[in-house]
Amino acid sequence: MGFREDLEALVLSCLSTGPAHGYELSKRIRVLSDEVLSVAEGKLYPTLHSLEADGDISAEWVPQGNKPPRKVYELTESGRKTLQRKQSEWHAFTRGVGSVLQNGVKEMKVVI
Amino acid sequence: MNNRSIDNYVSDLTRILEQTLSSQYAEEIAAETKNHLCERATELRESGRNFADAESTAIEEFGELRDLSIELAKGYPPKTAVEPRRLRFLPEIAVIVLLFISSYSYTVYGGWRGIETAAGLLLTSMPILMVPGMVAGLGRLKYRRLHPVATLFRLSTYGLVLCLISAACLVGIQVAGKGTLVSVFPIYYAFASATLVMYSLMRISFTNGKVYSFLRSHIGIHIRDK
Numbered sequence: 001m002g003f004r005e006d007l008e009a010l011v012l013s014c015l016s017t018g019p020a021h022g023y024e025l026s027k028r029i030r031v032l033s034d035e036v037l038s039v040a041e042g043k044l045y046p047t048l049h050s051l052e053a054d055g056d057i058s059a060e061w062v063p064q065g066n067k068p069p070r071k072v073y074e075l076t077e078s079g080r081k082t083l084q085r086k087q088s089e090w091h092a093f094t095r096g097v098g099s100v101l102q103n104g105v106k107e108m109k110v111v112i
Numbered sequence: 113m114n115n116r117s118i119d120n121y122v123s124d125l126t127r128i129l130e131q132t133l134s135s136q137y138a139e140e141i142a143a144e145t146k147n148h149l150c151e152r153a154t155e156l157r158e159s160g161r162n163f164a165d166a167e168s169t170a171i172e173e174f175g176e177l178r179d180l181s182i183e184l185a186k187g188y189p190p191k192t193a194v195e196p197r198r199l200r201f202l203p204e205i206a207v208i209v210l211l212f213i214s215s216y217s218y219t220v221y222g223g224w225r226g227i228e229t230a231a232g233l234l235l236t237s238m239p240i241l242m243v244p245g246m247v248a249g250l251g252r253l254k255y256r257r258l259h260p261v262a263t264l265f266r267l268s269t270y271g272l273v274l275c276l277i278s279a280a281c282l283v284g285i286q287v288a289g290k291g292t293l294v295s296v297f298p299i300y301y302a303f304a305s306a307t308l309v310m311y312s313l314m315r316i317s318f319t320n321g322k323v324y325s326f327l328r329s330h331i332g333i334h335i336r337d338k
Binding site: 021022023024026040041042043045046049050053068069070071 | 140141143144145146147148151152173174175179180183184186187188
């Protein structure tokens with residue numbers, strides 16, 4: 001799983017909690033990861049546009065009174081399915097890595 | 113520390129982006145960037161920074177313009193692919209060419225036989241006119257708002273109108289007893305039905321991605337332009 005795909009999963013997951021604009025999304029990623037992850041804007045916006053092009057999220061320019069309109073992103077039905085697929089892939093990956101690490105430790109103990 | 117204001121930064125970004133993207137996309141990216149920077153600057157001001165310092169920090173955090181503009185432009189069609197002038201009169205030219213060929217066949221054959229030929233020619237050509245619109249509508253979501261898509265959409269609308277006119281002509285010829293078309297009706301109406309189906313698909317694909325997403329997840333339509 002490449003970084004770009006991970007970022008797509010993060011964005012989809014953050015949008016599953018509700019629609020958000022770009023800045024709010026970057027904050028959500030930071031907060032939901034307990035300040036561990038911070039996404040570079042140069043990566044976040046291209047990812048959002050790519051997900052929009054794939055139909056996984058939809059975007060709308062929302063007027064905000066006397067301020068300029070804001071582009072708000074929302075998860076689509078197709079995006080929810082993509083998120084579910086990415087979540088299962090991630091769980092399989094972490095299970096696999098966890099298993100290798102744990103069995104590695106056991107083997108080492110036996111050898112010692 | 114960066115002393116540029118957000119407005120200057122965004123206008124520089126727009127200028128750089130316009131070298132590779134259409135003005136419409138460059139402005140869209142710039143507007144989103146400006147919103148981001150303003151939100152961040154506001155947050156920094158609320159935490160006690162002064163105005164200039166907040167703007168500079170927000171810009172500094174956002175990143176260096178040159179590298180960033182390359183990243184931000186990713187996923188958008190390059191300028192050359194979206195030049196609206198290139199395709200502006202394509203639908204009208206296509207329709208004129210078709211009408212010219214049809215009227216030529218009418219001139220050559222004369223009378224009802226010419227009308228049959230012209231109507232048949234128009235009818236069978238219509239699905240071909242629909243293809244660009246449908247491909248643009250279904251497969252290239254991110255190109256939706258560009259002029260070429262609107263042009264292709266117009267092309268498809270002309271295609272549908274001409275198809276209906278030519279189908280009506282054929283029925284008229286048959287009803288008036290000026291031609292015997294019963295044996296070829298199934299072929300003609302298969303074309304007409306194909307045109308209607310294609311047109312409907314294209315129309316529903318122009319619903320801001322919602323129907324597209326539905327089709328993609330429920331029927332398995334998945335056309336990517338990557």
